[in-house]
Amino acid sequence: MKSERPHSPSPPLHDIAINKRRLLRDLNAVSRIGIGDHGSVTRLVFSIKELRSRQFLIHQMQEIGLQVHIDRIGNIFGRLDGTNAKSAALLVGSHLDTVVHGGRFDGTLGVIAALEAVRILKEQKIVLLSPVEVVCFVGEESSRFGYSTLGSSLVAGEVQGKDLAHAADAQGIKLEDILASMGIYRNHLPSMRRDPSTIKAYLELHIEQGPILEAKKKPIGIVTSIAAPTRFRVVFTGQANHSGTTPMEMRRDALVAASELIVAVEKICRKYSHMKKGRVVGTVGAMKIEPGIINAIPGKAELSVDVRSITANAKRRVVRLVQARIREIARRRKIRAEILPLREEYPVLLDKRLIRLLQACCKSRSITYEIMPSGAGHDAMQMAKVTPAAMLFIPSRRGISHSPLEWSEPEDICLGAQLLLDSIIRIGNETT
Numbered sequence: 001m002k003s004e005r006p007h008s009p010s011p012p013l014h015d016i017a018i019n020k021r022r023l024l025r026d027l028n029a030v031s032r033i034g035i036g037d038h039g040s041v042t043r044l045v046f047s048i049k050e051l052r053s054r055q056f057l058i059h060q061m062q063e064i065g066l067q068v069h070i071d072r073i074g075n076i077f078g079r080l081d082g083t084n085a086k087s088a089a090l091l092v093g094s095h096l097d098t099v100v101h102g103g104r105f106d107g108t109l110g111v112i113a114a115l116e117a118v119r120i121l122k123e124q125k126i127v128l129l130s131p132v133e134v135v136c137f138v139g140e141e142s143s144r145f146g147y148s149t150l151g152s153s154l155v156a157g158e159v160q161g162k163d164l165a166h167a168a169d170a171q172g173i174k175l176e177d178i179l180a181s182m183g184i185y186r187n188h189l190p191s192m193r194r195d196p197s198t199i200k201a202y203l204e205l206h207i208e209q210g211p212i213l214e215a216k217k218k219p220i221g222i223v224t225s226i227a228a229p230t231r232f233r234v235v236f237t238g239q240a241n242h243s244g245t246t247p248m249e250m251r252r253d254a255l256v257a258a259s260e261l262i263v264a265v266e267k268i269c270r271k272y273s274h275m276k277k278g279r280v281v282g283t284v285g286a287m288k289i290e291p292g293i294i295n296a297i298p299g300k301a302e303l304s305v306d307v308r309s310i311t312a313n314a315k316r317r318v319v320r321l322v323q324a325r326i327r328e329i330a331r332r333r334k335i336r337a338e339i340l341p342l343r344e345e346y347p348v349l350l351d352k353r354l355i356r357l358l359q360a361c362c363k364s365r366s367i368t369y370e371i372m373p374s375g376a377g378h379d380a381m382q383m384a385k386v387t388p389a390a391m392l393f394i395p396s397r398r399g400i401s402h403s404p405l406e407w408s409e410p411e412d413i414c415l416g417a418q419l420l421l422d423s424i425i426r427i428g429n430e431t432t
């Protein structure tokens with residue numbers, strides 16, 4: 001289509017470098033918010049620590065002179081204008097919330113690297129064609145409510161009122177009630193969506209959270225697709241009773257039923273774990289037992305099930321097998337089983353053209369890269385539904401994340417941020 005004229009000629013890409021010291025300093029500053037034992041970081045969504053980290057970001061954005069916009073849920077957008085006032089904005093970012101006892105880079109890297117990239121543009125007075133917005137999405141992690149990518153899902157218009165019904169934290173606080181306290185009710189959900197015509201593309205830098213890049217000794221991963229989870233809670237209800245007086249054959253033990261299910265999830269997923277297309281992984285990661293005392297037969301056991309795959313069909317088959325097994329266990333043991341759906345997501349493909357563009361960015365700096373899928377979910381998964389989206393990975397030491405042992409080398413962090421800046425400049429200067 002028509003090209004815009006004339007925007008300031010950019011210096012060659014290689015001359016525009018991020019400030020490594022400042023990037024690492026900012027990452028450090030954020031990791032101190034919510035720091036705990038053994039260097040773990042805990043910033044659960046809507047906790048004071050998470051709010052403080054968002055405050056830190058807002059402050060940094062204001063210092064640079066970005067126009068800060070915060071939507072009703074608390075997603076933060078820091079905007080740097082382009083030469084074309086009518087152009088849609090390139091969104092770049094990730095999230096600042098963490099799991100309980102998580103690491104310092106998951107999410108934070110993507111937000112702080114985007115901030116550094118835009119700070120360089122501002123300092124070097126490089127004005128791109130399109131506006132660039134540094135984004136921090138609220139509540140990417142599902143560890144509090146069992147509901148992932150909350151902020152980006154709202155921006156993409158992907159939150160369904162019915163999905164929120166079973167989302168509650170360990171204290172029983174409902175996500176729906178928290179949203180209501182912010183004035184967001186079910187009927188407001190569609191209006192939280194951002195008009196896709198205002199978004200040119202979405203870019204996210206993230207740690208790999210897996211072992212591939214380290215094993216292949218490659219500093220950069222370019223993501224092709226993101227596996228999506230199907231999640232549900234299972235509640236087994238038997239009969240709590242005295243552990244001394246109830247004969248074995250007369251028990252209706254909810255926890256033993258739950259244990260059968262846990263083993264079944266592993267068995268079924270293992271059958272599907274070696275398939276070339278459609279590797280499936282499944283996890284029971286949380287459980288609550290009642291009454292949970294040494295001298296009583298458990299009357300109630302509540303479990304979470306999380307099944308993921310890059311292939312929708314394989315995932316669907318596994319979910320069907322697991323749910324059939326739940327009903328079989330309940331029938332045989334004469335206890336009640338409820339399956340409460342939490343979320344059903346479909347695997348997402350990232351934008352082919354942007355993947356090629358990221359490859360070109362790597363090549364122009366002679367960086368080796370791996371083209372790979374992502375087993376973990378990310379905000380990019382939601383954004384890909386409304387705009388061309390792409391992701392860069394950097395290696396995670398021993399593939400560990402969601403742990404204080406999560407680590408990425410400063411050298412890789414800086415390289416990832418540099419490539420993010422390179423790609424921002426290229427995409428930002430593209431005419432659409």
Ligand SMILES: [Zn+2]
Pocket residue numbers: 095106107140206378
């Ligand atoms: Zn993350």
